[in-house]
Amino acid sequence: MSVLDFLQKEILYFDGAMGTRLQAAGLKPGELPEVWNITHGDVVAEIHASYVRAGANILKSNTFGANALKMQGSGYSVEDVVLAAFKNARAAFAKAPVSKSQDKQFVALDLGPTGKLLAPYGDLQFEEAVALYAEQVRAGVKAKADLILVETMSDSYEAKAAIVAAKENSDLPVFVTFTFDKDGKLLNGADVETAVLMAEGLGVDAVGFNCGLGPDLVAKLMPRARRVTDLPLIANPNAGLPTEQNGKTVFTTGPEEFADYMLDVYREGASVLGGCCGTDPNYIHLVAERTKSLKPVAAKDNSVTAVTGYGAPVYFGNEPILIGERINPTGKPLLKEALRNSDMDYICRLGLEQLDNGAHILDVNTGLPGLNETETLCKAMTSLQAITPVPLEIDTSNYEAMEKALRLYNGKPLLNSVNGKQESMEKVFPLAKKYGAAVVGLCLDESGIPDTVEGRLAIAEKIIKTAEQYGIKSKDIIIDPLALTVSTDSRNPAIDLAVIKALKAKGIHTVMGVSNISFGLPNRDAVNSSFFAMSLAEGLSSAIMNPQSERMMEAYRSYCALSGIDEGCKEFVAHYANAPKTKATTTVSEYTLFDAIVKGLTEQSGNATRKLLEEKTAPLDIINQYIIPALNTVGEGFGKKTLFLPQLLMAADAAKAAFDEIKKQMQGSAGQSKASTESSGENGSTADASQGDTIVLAVVKGDIHDIGKNIVKVLWENYGYHVVDLGKDVPAESVVEAVEKHQAKLVGLTALMTTTVAAMEDTINALRRKTNTKILVGGAVMTQEYADTIGADGYAPDAVAAVDYANKIFRD
Numbered sequence: 001m002s003v004l005d006f007l008q009k010e011i012l013y014f015d016g017a018m019g020t021r022l023q024a025a026g027l028k029p030g031e032l033p034e035v036w037n038i039t040h041g042d043v044v045a046e047i048h049a050s051y052v053r054a055g056a057n058i059l060k061s062n063t064f065g066a067n068a069l070k071m072q073g074s075g076y077s078v079e080d081v082v083l084a085a086f087k088n089a090r091a092a093f094a095k096a097p098v099s100k101s102q103d104k105q106f107v108a109l110d111l112g113p114t115g116k117l118l119a120p121y122g123d124l125q126f127e128e129a130v131a132l133y134a135e136q137v138r139a140g141v142k143a144k145a146d147l148i149l150v151e152t153m154s155d156s157y158e159a160k161a162a163i164v165a166a167k168e169n170s171d172l173p174v175f176v177t178f179t180f181d182k183d184g185k186l187l188n189g190a191d192v193e194t195a196v197l198m199a200e201g202l203g204v205d206a207v208g209f210n211c212g213l214g215p216d217l218v219a220k221l222m223p224r225a226r227r228v229t230d231l232p233l234i235a236n237p238n239a240g241l242p243t244e245q246n247g248k249t250v251f252t253t254g255p256e257e258f259a260d261y262m263l264d265v266y267r268e269g270a271s272v273l274g275g276c277c278g279t280d281p282n283y284i285h286l287v288a289e290r291t292k293s294l295k296p297v298a299a300k301d302n303s304v305t306a307v308t309g310y311g312a313p314v315y316f317g318n319e320p321i322l323i324g325e326r327i328n329p330t331g332k333p334l335l336k337e338a339l340r341n342s343d344m345d346y347i348c349r350l351g352l353e354q355l356d357n358g359a360h361i362l363d364v365n366t367g368l369p370g371l372n373e374t375e376t377l378c379k380a381m382t383s384l385q386a387i388t389p390v391p392l393e394i395d396t397s398n399y400e401a402m403e404k405a406l407r408l409y410n411g412k413p414l415l416n417s418v419n420g421k422q423e424s425m426e427k428v429f430p431l432a433k434k435y436g437a438a439v440v441g442l443c444l445d446e447s448g449i450p451d452t453v454e455g456r457l458a459i460a461e462k463i464i465k466t467a468e469q470y471g472i473k474s475k476d477i478i479i480d481p482l483a484l485t486v487s488t489d490s491r492n493p494a495i496d497l498a499v500i501k502a503l504k505a506k507g508i509h510t511v512m513g514v515s516n517i518s519f520g521l522p523n524r525d526a527v528n529s530s531f532f533a534m535s536l537a538e539g540l541s542s543a544i545m546n547p548q549s550e551r552m553m554e555a556y557r558s559y560c561a562l563s564g565i566d567e568g569c570k571e572f573v574a575h576y577a578n579a580p581k582t583k584a585t586t587t588v589s590e591y592t593l594f595d596a597i598v599k600g601l602t603e604q605s606g607n608a609t610r611k612l613l614e615e616k617t618a619p620l621d622i623i624n625q626y627i628i629p630a631l632n633t634v635g636e637g638f639g640k641k642t643l644f645l646p647q648l649l650m651a652a653d654a655a656k657a658a659f660d661e662i663k664k665q666m667q668g669s670a671g672q673s674k675a676s677t678e679s680s681g682e683n684g685s686t687a688d689a690s691q692g693d694t695i696v697l698a699v700v701k702g703d704i705h706d707i708g709k710n711i712v713k714v715l716w717e718n719y720g721y722h723v724v725d726l727g728k729d730v731p732a733e734s735v736v737e738a739v740e741k742h743q744a745k746l747v748g749l750t751a752l753m754t755t756t757v758a759a760m761e762d763t764i765n766a767l768r769r770k771t772n773t774k775i776l777v778g779g780a781v782m783t784q785e786y787a788d789t790i791g792a793d794g795y796a797p798d799a800v801a802a803v804d805y806a807n808k809i810f811r812d
Contacts, residue, residue: 003058003106003147004173004205007232007271008296014058014108014236014274015051016284019753020249022047022062029702029759030729032074034066037084044085048092054281055288056274057104059092060149061085063140064112067132070704082109082139108149108175109140111162115705115752118157120386121188121649122710126161126408133165141170150176150204151236152211152276154187154780156195156310157410163202164407167434174203175272177210177234179780184221187707189389189644192224194308194411200229201412201436201476208234211276212780214241214253215261222268228306228313230299235262235270239278242757242781244789249757249781251278259286271296277781303475305509307361307438308411310646311389314360316478316509319565320556321361321542323393323414324354325513327380328365334588339368339376344383345603349588351384352599357547358556361414362388365395374401378408385410387600387650393544394437399427406435413437417480418467420445420459429470438476439467440511443499449482451491453498456481460503478509478541485519486527493517493531497538504539511542514552529555536563593622593658597630600650602657609661619662623720627655631718635800648799649711655718693721693810696738696773697748699728701759705752708779711799712748719803721810732759732766739771746809748802749792751779761790776805 006012022033025043036044048059065071066081089107111133116124137148148166153159159176166174176199184192199207207229209218215237225233240253253261262273273291275283305316314321327350329336338346351362362384366376377396384392393414394405406413417440418428432439441463443449443456450456460479467477481499484492496517500510512535518527529551532543536559545552557575560566591601593608612622634651637643697713699706706728716723724742726734739747747767751760764775768791777787778796787795796802 001104002173006104007206008299010271011266011291011294011296012058012104012272013056013284013288014234014272015048015054015056015060016275016279016281017239017277018044018047018060018062018064020278021280023249029700029756029762031702032065032070034063034071034081034085035074035076037062037081037088038076041084041088045088045091045095048089049096050281051284052092052096052105054285055292056284058106058108058147058272058274059089060108060110060151061089061140061143061145063110063136064152065115066139067111067114067136069114069116069132078135079139079142082136083143086140086143086145106146108147109137109143109145109172111136111148111150111166112152113154113158113705115707117707117710118155118161120382121646122707126157129158129161130165130168133162134169137166137169141172145170145172147173147175147205150174152177152179153195154179154212156186156188156190156198159195160198160202160410163199163204167203173205175206175208175234176204177208177236179210179212180221182213182217183641184224185641185644187645188310189646190308190310190411191312192221193228193306193313194311196225196229196231197306197308197313197412198436200231203433203436204231206232206234206272208236208270208272210234210236211238213237214239215258215265216253219261219264219268222265222270226269226299226302228302228304230302232272232296232299233270234272234274235265236274236276237262237265237279238276239283241783241785242278243783243786244757244761249278253278255280255282255286258283259290262287263290266291266294267297269297269299303473305438305475305478306412307391307414309385309389309391310410311644313412314391316541319560320536320540321511322359322547322556323361323363323511323542323544324351324359324547325363325515325544326350326354326546326548327363328395329368330365336368339366339371339380342376342379344379345601346588347380348383348387348601349591349604351388352601353589354547355388355390358553359390359547361391361393361542363393363395363416363544367396367398373398374404377401377405381405382408386646389644389646393440399431402428403431406431406437409435414440414478416440417442418463419443420462422446425463425466429467429472432467432476433470433472438478439472441467441477441479443480443482449484451489451495453495453502456495456499457502460499460508464508474508478511479503480511480513483512483514483516483531485521486517486531487520493534497534500535500540501538504541509541510539511544512540513544515545525549525551528552532556533559593626594630594633597627597651597654597658598633600647600654602650602654605654606657606661609658613661613665619666622658622662627658628719631655631715631803635715635803638798638800645711649714652714652718659718694724694742694744695721695746695748695806696724696726696735696742696744698726698730698735698738698750698763700749700751700756700763701729701731703751703753703756703759703779704728706750708752708799709748709750712750712778712796712802715799715803716748716806719806721806730763732763735763736766736770739767739773744773746774746776746806748776748778748796750777751781753781757781757786757790764791774809776802778802 150162239251306313395416415437419442518524533555561572596604777792
């Protein structure tokens with residue numbers, strides 16, 4: 001029987017920690033746990049068996065890091081490791097069978113993170129990530145895996161790569177679990193709802209939480225997942241937070257307390273229970289004992305309609321949604337020129353302007369004769385997603401461009417569009433289903449656009465019914481009644497309004513390109529805004545419109561105030577009480593250097609810096625008056641969780657572009673050697689730094705996860721520090737040697753895995769014996785208490801905190 005036969009019918013139990021158990025069995029810092037499948041198979045099998053005896057019926061294969069990146073240099077292939085891992089897990093079931101449930105013994109192919117950031121923020125391309133996971137999946141299929149578990153995902157985009165690989169290379173059930181912080185955020189800024197909606201859209205069979213948090217915090221986040229999905233929910237939390245006692249890693253939540261909290265997790269909707277770091281068989285046994293007589297809590301119908309970027313979702317039905325229409329070359333000569341020149345900076349500014357003026361979603365259409373639309377659309381989409389977390393509407397009728405854009409999209413996209421033609425539905429719906437898109441359905445078919453309400457509603461119904469045949473629910477279909485110009489037929493507005501009203505009564509969401517109503521008329525803004533207000537009154541869910549039209553925004557804000565959406569008219573008053581009157585604009589903003597850095601616009605940052613230099617602004621004034629304040633603003637936003645890691649990294653890139661312009665001028669000028677010394681560092685960094693502001697940075701021995709280190713490096717360099725990056729898996733003696741060589745006042749050490757925290761303490765002790773340097777530590781397993789226990793001078797929960805600490809050491 002398949003694991004799917006039991007989902008939502010009874011509670012299933014994952015096992016607990018593997019890494020900490022292997023560490024207790026003798027796994028040394030630097031050893032790959034996955035290699036033990038071959039070299040110490042009996043130990044791995046016994047750990048599995050101990051969990052089976054405790055009540056687990058789903059074993060996670062010891063393949064968490066068994067990808068080609070991490071296995072490189074190990075002497076073993078991915079396939080060899082995976083096959084050995086499944087041999088050990090199967091042996092565990094044979095060794096400790098579940099007496100009453102012989103048909104309920106499953107081994108999950110465990111896929112963990114690659115340890116790399118995906119482009120555009122890192123150097124791992126999306127398709128490379130898919131290929132890495134695909135190799136693991138094919139090996140898992142050969143090993144006869146029962147399901148695939150994509151786990152410990154802190155980047156929703158990497159999770160998508162793993163899910164796509166699983167779906168394209170197997171027919172196995174797919175579970176996915178994410179690692180959130182206590183506020184329900186992933187490393188890339190995605191919240192619980194966004195991650196769950198994306199995973200559900202991609203067709204996973206169960207979704208949930210693992211690692212990072214204890215069961216008490218998982219219980220608090222569980223309702224947020226349940227609100228947006230009716231999928232089975234998984235909870236594999238840590239045994240609380242790790243700490244260090246007598247040289248060993250221990251966890252703060254004991255088995256009894258863990259099991260108590262897991263009852264709360266169950267009550268909040270989880271039906272697949274287990275553990276992660278620190279949870280030995282005692283934990284799993286108590287959880288299974290206390291819940292064995294319980295049945296899964298029935299999921300309510302959570303048919304929300306939502307789309308996402310990598311940030312928070314945009315929900316249809318709560319308030320009218322504004323979709324910015326300006327990234328569409330029709331009638332826009334400057335945008336056409338930008339597309340031909342591949343000027344993504346112009347397109348990004350066009351998008352940011354619309355968001356600044358109130359758009360919730362950005363329509364992206366790059367269809368232009370003579371251009372490769374697939375390449376241009378994907379480049380525009382990924383450029384926009386690099387600087388903003390909001391959802392995008394992929395707007396194309398080119399099926400090749402559509403598929404590639406959907407594949408590379410980070411989040412749950414809105415796809416514009418499908419229509420009632422058979423060919424359109426046959427081409428679009430399989431893509432929408434595979435990549436989890438919500439789809440705009442146009443009320444037209446082979447006969448054209450009906451001139452009656454009934455005709456358009458019939459096409460809408462056909463689109464919705466056909467979508468259901470492809471497994472796409474009606475909640476993910478948003479109907480466009482198609483506004484036709486009133487100047488050719490005065491009945492056109494009434495038809496649209498009636499269609500909107502009828503669909504609203506059926507619970508179907510609608511969208512419309514409002515400005516089409518006024519083609520051929522003078523004073524189009526007046527017509528558009530009036531029709532927009534009428535459409536909103538009939539229940540229009542969303543509009544593709546120009547948010548830089550003040551008339552349109554007046555209609556929108558007034559409607560929200562009058563309908564009670566803007567309770568107490570607070571937003572209306574806040575916007576208009578002291579705001580000067582503005583007019584619609586067709587120009588694209590030129591941002592100041594400060595704003596360009598904050599918004600992550602590298603080209604604009606360079607342009608603004610050149611302009612300041614041409615105006616004879618001193619380089620150090622540019623640094624101190626523009627660049628550092630901008631980075632500080634981004635850092636403050638990151639700390640307040642109004643900005644997230646992608647924006648932080650793009651701001652750092654924009655700052656580097658500014659520094660590079662300063663460096664060019666200074667290198668090309670005579671008589672400024674002092675300023676050049678003050679303004680340049682290694683690795684291409686440029687700022688007000690001196691050799692005395694040197695920091696040594698390393699991932700400790702045994703740990704190969706360098707995401708956090710790389711992020712910290714980027715920020716430190718862009719604040720002007722000379723960073724000596726030793727890389728990953730660095731022995732203590734190498735760190736000491738680098739500190740002595742460079743006379744570094746500060747060392748940054750990171751570790752992701754609980755198994756390598758001991759190596760961090762060894763490194764600290766080695767530094768204490770020979771240097772007086774300050775030591776800052778960080779990483780997923782680290783806490784302030786842990787840092788204090790192992791003798792660190794400081795603890796940085798994130799990259800911005802690392803900058804603050806360095807500033808305190810060097811500049812206070």
